[in-house]
Amino acid sequence: MGDASDRRLDRSQLLKGVLDLATLSVLAEEDGYGYDVVRRLRVHGLTDVAEASVYGTLRRLFSMGVLTSYVVPSEEGPHRKYYGISPTGHEWLREQKSQWIEFRDVINTISETNNKGDK
C-alpha cells in the first residue's frame, strides 16, 4: 500500500525541472545575491528548496550568459555576489514561461480527465 510519503509527488524532482524558471522569475523582479534569491523563492512557497542547489543554478545560468553578475563589497564581512537577468535571460524567461504554461495545461487536462473518470 505504501505510506503517505510514497503517495506524495516528488517535489525535489518537480523543482529540479523548474528551478531555472523560478530563479529567473525572481531575478526578473529585482537583482539579488544568492541567499536573497533563496529567501524570495521560499516566500513564494518553495520552502524546501535547497540553498546550495540555488547557488549552483545561479552559477550555471551565469556561465550560460542568462544572468549578469557583479560584486558588492561589504564593510562587515565577505563580499556579496549579486545576479541580475541579462537580455538573453529575458528571452529565456519568456520561452520557459510559455513551455511551463503549455506543460501545466497538459497536466491539468490529463488530471481533469482522470477526475471525470473518478466521478
Added chain:
Amino acid sequence: MSDHSDHIKEAATFAENVRRELRSFPADVVADLTDGLESDIASSLADGASLSAPESYAHDLLRGAGLEPMSISEKSESLLMQTFAKVEPLWSKVRDLTEGLAPAWWVFRAWIATQILGAMINEVDSSYGIIGQWGEMPIGAAIVFVLFAVLSIRVGKASSSKWKMATTVSHLVFIALTFMILSNETYPSFERYWETHDGNPANFSNNTCVKTQVPDVTKASAMTAEAVLSQQSLGFVYLDQTTMRRVDRVSTSTEILAQSIRMGTEICMGQEVELFIDDSFTSVPGATSLVPDGQTDADGEMSSTTIPVKSPITTVPKATTTTRP
C-alpha cells in the same frame, strides 16, 4: 554584533569544508562555484538556518551547476589527470631541450666509449680514472674516437626500433663498463693491494706506507748507524759534510757528524737518511761493516753505503713503529 561575526566565522569554516569536498575538480571551477559563498551562508545562519553536511552541500551545489559529483575512482582519475596536466608541460620542455642536445650527446658518448676502450686495452693509470687512457697513443685515440662518433651519430639519427634497442643495450654496457673500471681503480681491493706490493711494507707506494721514527745516530760510528738504521728498515747514504758529495766507501769506524732527518721524525720505511761525515777521516784499516749485504774490501771499507731494507718491523731503542693503512 557578536552573532554576526560568529556567523561570518562559521560561514568561512563551512565554505572551506565545502571547497575541500570539491578538491577533485579544477581549481577554477571550485573558485567559480564558491565565490561569494561565505556571505550567502552567513545570511542563512543569520536567518536561523542550520547547515547540512559539507559533503551533501557540495553535492547540491554541483547538481545545481549541472555537474555530477564524482565517485572515488573518478576523483582519483581526475587527480591523476590534474597531476599529469601539471607535469606534462614541464616534461615537454625537458624533452625539447634534450632533443636539442642530442647531437652533443652522440659525440659525448663516442668519447666515453673511446675512453672505456682505452682503459680496457692500455695499462690503467689509476690517477686518471677512465680519462686519459690513450696518453701515449693520441693518434690511435683519435682514429677510434672518429669511428665511434660516426657510429654513434648514425645510431642516434636512426629511428627504427632495431637501432633503438641497440642504443639502449649499448648504453647499459657503457654504464656497466664505466662502473667496473671506476670501481676497480678508485677503490682497489685489499687483495689487489698486497698483490701489487708483494706484501712488503718497504715497497709501498706513496699512497700508503708503514711509518717508523728516525733514530739518533749522530756521534755514532758508521757501523752502529748502519745497524740501527737497518733495524728500523731505513736506508742511508753518506755525504761529505764539506763537499756535500756522496761517499760510496766509508770505514766502519767513521763518525757520523750529522743526519738529514731529525731524531723522532716519522717517515716511511725504506726511505733513506743522509748521514754527514768528514770524508778526510774515513780510512780506518781493519774495520768491518755489520750490514749483511754490504761488501767490504781488504781496507775494511764498504763497497756500498745504501743498504736494502730487511725485516719490516723490529724494536730498537729510541725508535717505535706505527702502521698507517
